[in-house]
Amino acid sequence: MSQLLLSAAKSLRLFPLFTSKALPVFAATRKTAHLINFQQPVRTQLSTSTFSFKQKGSKMPPKKVVKEEKTFLGKPSNNLKIGVVGLPNVGKSTFFNAITNSSAPAANFPFCTIEPEEARVAVPDERFDDLCKIYKPGGNVPAYLTVIDIAGLVKGASSGAGLGNAFLSHVRSVDAIFHVVRAFADPDVIHVEGEIDPIRDLEIIHEELRIKDIDVLKKYIDTNDKVISRLGQSANSGDKNKKEELVILKKVLAYMEEGNDVRKGVWNNKEVEYINQQQFITAKSVIYLANVSEKDYLRKKNKYLPKIKAWIDENYPGDMLIPFSGAFEQTVSLLDSDAKEEHIKASGVPSALPKIIVSGYSGLHLGYFFTCGPGEVRAWTIRKGTKAPQAAGVIHSDFERGFIMAEVFTYKDLKEHGNEAAVKAAGKYIQKGKEYVVSDGDIIFFKFNVTADKKKH
Structure with missing residues (x-):
């Protein structure tokens, strides 16, 4: 299948909720403490004579800590x-x-x-x-x-x-x-x-x-x-x-x-x-x-x-x-x-x-992104924390299998600059890869390519 381009956008208005000074919304709160570990940088020593890295006594850089993604209670579905x-x-x-x-x-x-x-x-x-x-x-x-x-x-x-x-x-x-x-x-x-x-x-x-x-x-x-x-x-x-x-x-x-x-x-x-x-x-x-x-x-x-x-x-x-x-x-x-x-x-x-x-x-841990164009504006439901390939897959499985990148800009930037061309000119049109987590207010163009060989699998 030849490379296609689809406009998609994600914007879920979760919080703040619909608010009015006339109507109170009560939310109980629990104070939580967050402990943040700051990794001290390891300085690399240089030889003034050769400008090469010293091997003796040098420290290995710390391994990158991969944060485990929290699993939600409930069915892992967007049809809830x-x-x-x-x-x-x-x-x-x-x-x-x-x-x-x-x-x-x-x-x-x-x-x-x-x-x-x-x-x-x-x-x-x-x-x-x-x-x-x-x-x-x-x-x-x-x-x-x-x-x-x-x-x-x-x-x-x-x-x-x-x-x-x-x-x-x-x-x-x-x-x-x-x-x-x-x-x-x-x-x-x-x-x-x-x-x-x-x-x-x-x-x-x-x-x-x-x-x-x-x-x-x-x-x-x-x-x-x-x-x-x-x-x-x-x-x-x-x-x-x-x-x-x-x-x-x-x-x-x-x-x-x-x-x-x-x-x-x-x-x-x-x-x-x-x-x-x-x-x-x-x-x-x-x-x-x-x-x-x-x-x-x-x-x-x-x-x-x-x-x-x-x-x-x-x-x-x-x-x-x-x-x-x-x-x-x-x-x-x-x-x-x-x-x-x-x-x-x-x-x-x-x-x-x-x-x-x-x-x-x-409460269902749901969000959504938009596909926008002259033919249709549509909101597609996803789970919170969904990455770009899986968000694309909500539209069609081929979009996820052949995912190349997501070109992202925000609703806020679109409102500020007026149209997509102006958003690009302002440098607000950003390319994101497979690890990108779709964020509230995004508008996305998905690029994907599914070859004949891949289709067989």
């Missing part, structure tokens, strides 16, 4: 889903309908949603919109977040209560979680526990998910321990790997039995490899969504939010809490674009959905 999880009647389906502009059942009784609903949501990014204005393409395809509406879990779900086993299997199948917690009082909307208590509700869900993980893992360990015991001295290399796996999984089990979620543990890459094979529910990223009344949302005040934030700070530092109003979002979602803009302007508060969508996308 986030599930909406919580107790019944907390506003999950109302939220799902608003965020997806769909009409999943939402009623005032438990388990009105039985089978999970699925929808794709466009990820908002002003840069994508701007690139469409610059290139004026015939078509455009934004990045998408796949959202799953899962039926409400109840206390005892891990032991089968309230169709719990089926619902927990749905949670197990997603890759991250929107945890919706009720922070509004409404006598017309029943609560399965009798009264409003967000902290109790949070603890019920977390406990049920953790117990389910423990139960599944115990059965797995017991079964495989028996297999290894029967093999005895006849174990092969595969069996030795199984022994290593069981040692690691027993460590994970002990950690969970102490009341911890897998995602908050410190695991090395080998441990993460075995953890990912188990698809633990508590290994999934969680974004907390506090559903407040429309009145509280408009006045930017809610008595439950400080308690919820304090609970997250104590138990899951670093996790995000986003307040939203299902009632407000439902009203806005039913309006056309002009009426929606007017309603939000008159209300004095923005919709929380753009922020929620972007944070969900980030």
Whole structure:
């Protein structure tokens, strides 16, 4: 195949998220210390008579330290889903309908949603919109977040209560979680526990998910321990790997039995490899969504939010809490674009959905790059930390197999200089090789060449 040139760009708006002074976003923090080792340079001695390097007593240069790339918890895929999880009647389906502009059942009784609903949501990014204005393409395809509406879990779900086993299997199948917690009082909307208590509700869900993980893992360990015991001295290399796996999984089990979620543990890459094979529910990223009344949302005040934030700070530092109003979002979602803009302007508060969508996308460790041209502007989803050849492979496998280089410039430089020619003239058009990690805001031209011989392989 002759050499081709394809324009591609990567720009993922992860953090900062959609922000507004009118709407707080709570993120718990944990202070971390970073130790940096500074390598002292080794001076090479020169002979003044010959200007040659002295061999005697000279020190060998230090070996280059190759930093091991951190493996993420979760499936190594760019086709991931986030599930909406919580107790019944907390506003999950109302939220799902608003965020997806769909009409999943939402009623005032438990388990009105039985089978999970699925929808794709466009990820908002002003840069994508701007690139469409610059290139004026015939078509455009934004990045998408796949959202799953899962039926409400109840206390005892891990032991089968309230169709719990089926619902927990749905949670197990997603890759991250929107945890919706009720922070509004409404006598017309029943609560399965009798009264409003967000902290109790949070603890019920977390406990049920953790117990389910423990139960599944115990059965797995017991079964495989028996297999290894029967093999005895006849174990092969595969069996030795199984022994290593069981040692690691027993460590994970002990950690969970102490009341911890897998995602908050410190695991090395080998441990993460075995953890990912188990698809633990508590290994999934969680974004907390506090559903407040429309009145509280408009006045930017809610008595439950400080308690919820304090609970997250104590138990899951670093996790995000986003307040939203299902009632407000439902009203806005039913309006056309002009009426929606007017309603939000008159209300004095923005919709929380753009922020929620972007944070969900980030929670899945996803990013995207763009392919830009007069024919189309498209966002291609990749995992964070993806290198240029693998990013090219998202478009087509030939692009990765025959990768030559990536010619890179940034969205910021394009905005500053106005067009690609001006970016090149300013020296902002840079060639990158196979080790280049695609960065937020990149616009890339991939060069590749696949020969006939290579195609055979």
